[in-house]
Amino acid sequence: MATTIEKAEQRVKDLEEKLKQAKALKQxxxxxxxxADAKQKRADDTRRKVLVGAYLLQQMSADPSIHASVLxxxxxxxxxxxxxALFGLEPNASTPPAAGNETAHAG
Structure with a gap:
């Protein structure tokens, strides 16, 4: 028959295991x-880029000086x-970028 101390020790072990499981669930x-936050930030960033691009394309079609400046x-x-090619620009005559770094811009 288990003593009171053994029962208490078992109860402590059981509670420690439950705490460990709760901490894992919390993590x-x-x-x-x-x-989810990172995904939303990426979506927001993409949306900003699309909106700015749409605005610039509209401005480029309305004003030849803006068109020339953007190009x-x-x-x-x-x-x-x-x-x-999307913007009617000739391919660069310079050497191709290093492998894994195909564009000079971020994004």
Whole structure:
């Protein structure tokens, strides 16, 4: 027959195991929240880029000087031939970028 001390020790072990499980659940929940926040930040960033791009395209079509200015800026910004072709720019004559770094811009 288990003594009172043995019962108490078993109860402590059981509670410690429950605490360990609760902490693991808390960590999982916190990780889900962090992942959801990161996903929302990426979505917001993408949405900002789309809206700014739409605005610039509208401005470029309305004002030839803005069109010329943006294209001039894109000359040095875009390095990939497929990206340059989207704006009617000739492929760069310079050497291709290093492997794993296909564009000079972030994003």
């Amino acid at each position: 999982k929940a916190e990780a889900r929240v962090r992942a 001039k800026g894109l000359q040095g910004f875009l390095t990939r031939p497929d990206e340059r």
